[in-house]
Amino acid sequence: MVIGALIALVMSALGWLLITLQDRVHTAEIEIFGGTIVQQFAHSASEPLLAEDQLALEGLVNRQLKNRNLVGAVVSGIKQLHIAAGTNPEKLPDPSKPYYWTDRSKPNIKRPLVTFSNPILFNKIKAGEAYVTLDRAFLDSYRQTIINVIAGATLLLIVIASFLTYGLSRQLARPISRLAEAGQSESSEEPAYSTYTDRRDEIGQVYSHFQRMSTGLLQKQQVEEALARYVSPKVAEMILANLSDTRLANSQIKGSVLFCDIVGFTRMSEHLPPDQVAELLNLYLGNIAEAAQHSHGMVDKFIGDAAMILFGAPDPDPHHAAHAVRCACLIVALIDRINRNRHLNHEQPIQVRIGINSGDMLAGNIGIPERLEYTVIGDTVNVASRLCDRAPTSGILISEATASPHAVRNTVDLTLQAPINVKGRKEPVSTLLVNAPKDKFARRLAATVKKIRNSQETA
Known part of the structure; x- marks a missing residue:
């Protein structure tokens, strides 16, 4: 125009x-x-x-x-x-x-x-x-006759030029509009809009370059999604932000570690065919991941039926202990919902135990240059693993370091337990058992369980 x-x-x-x-x-x-x-x-x-x-x-x-x-x-x-x-x-x-x-x-x-x-x-x-x-x-x-002829010729030329301009603009605008629509496509599997053209002019060259760029972006997106399946999305984001150096610097952090595993999983798996064992694990671990995501946690790794979740890494979290306890309560609530469905199907219930510890840890890349893993190590991690081993069936056992923040004590009722001895430590570890959630958190917990259930049913 x-x-x-x-x-x-x-x-x-x-x-x-x-x-x-x-x-x-x-x-x-x-x-x-x-x-x-x-x-x-x-x-x-x-x-x-x-x-x-x-x-x-x-x-x-x-x-x-x-x-x-x-x-x-x-x-x-x-x-x-x-x-x-x-x-x-x-x-x-x-x-x-x-x-x-x-x-x-x-x-x-x-x-x-x-x-x-x-x-x-x-x-x-x-x-x-x-x-x-x-x-x-x-x-x-x-x-006046000459003026009329000139004016008429000018008007005719304006009309002809307008039609030519309109046609030319359509020829230019149509492919550019197609490129704009293709650029707005957010398909994760393939380009939602084909940008192929047999034109040999400059527009055709732009199409060709755009097609290569679109293919490259699609491949990058697929790599990002594949990477996020094998490592935490936060870790994947940190790696992709600096592809020239994928080493994540080791740092001393304050955080919490949660361990969770299925009680008697080995005995249970002996009586189930492999496909049902895999289905059971996927269901269980999927809910573990949902609980971590809704509680500011990061799944560090799955080891068979056990899961390790970090709080306060890789991003600092001043409320890591409270988030870890809330995550544990959410896991127990989600497992209870799974067991109600398994009871209706006359299937054996899943019973878990959870241990949580808080303190100083070393976070960063652990391994060899050919195979690195972002994780945390230290005495805090070892104690959390031992607490999980000592936790009662369907129970949550936490250390005094985890229970000390007011945010934790305002979230759940706690019962003091006997100290436990941990190999390699001179002093026993004071422990507390998490009881029922307090009223305010109980309502939030029920709402979160309902939200997760709705998202799983619509997926």
Whole structure:
């Protein structure tokens, strides 16, 4: 539209320029025509005027009016001899230039006229002045015809240029619109919009480059999704943010570690075919991952039926202990829901035990250059694993370090347990058993379970 408007503006300006030039040419033609006639008239009147032959002058003046373009003629001598015929100005104009005027002698009629003058000379001596008056209507009609032709041609060119511009813009806009639609596609499996074209011009080259870029972005997205299946999304994000150096710096952090496993899983799996064991594990571990995601946790690893979840890594979390306890309660609630369904199907229930510990840990890459794993290590991790081993069936056993924050004590009721000895530690570890959630957290817990259930049913 903008290009079409610019073309129309340029064509209009060009038409106006042509009309202006034609108007100047027309004016010059009138003045040349009038000047030639009055010059011939003055030459013919020189001898009769010098001889004061009034009869000859009257005949000469009247003959001028036989020219259809002349409406008036005057011979004015220096000896008060004045002969006029036709329509002339009331006051003879300055002879130095043409005099443009309008005849209003008849009611409601305006006739455009122009009067020309030329000195009457005899042997280079001025004997008088000759005047002729031309009717501009005829000449102006010719001028108007030319102007109409120019204006019509300009308008026609504007219309043609507008159609050509519209067609060209459609040719350019259609492929660009297709590229824009393809760029907005968010399909994770394949481009939602084909950008193939057999054009060999610049647009075709843009299409080809875009297709390669789209394929590259799709492959990158698939790599990101595949990587997120094998490592935590947060760790995957950190790796992809700096592909030139995939080593994550080791750092000392404060966090919490949660271990969870199925009680008697080995015995249970002995009585189930492999496909049912895999189905059971996928169901169980899937709910573990959901609980971690809703509790600001990161699944560090799955080891058979056991799961290790981190809180406070890789991102710092000042409430890591409370989030770990809430995650444990959510796991127990989700397992209870699974067991209700298994009871209806006359299947053996799943029983879990959970241990949580909080404290200082070393977080970073552990392993060899060819095989690295982001995890946490340290005494805090070892104690959490031992607490899981000592936890009662369907119970959550936590250390005093985990239970000390007010956020934890405001979330659940706790019961002090006997200290346990951990191999490698001189002092026994004080432990507490998590009882029922307190009212406010219990309501939030029920709402979260319902939300997860709805998302799983609609998936």
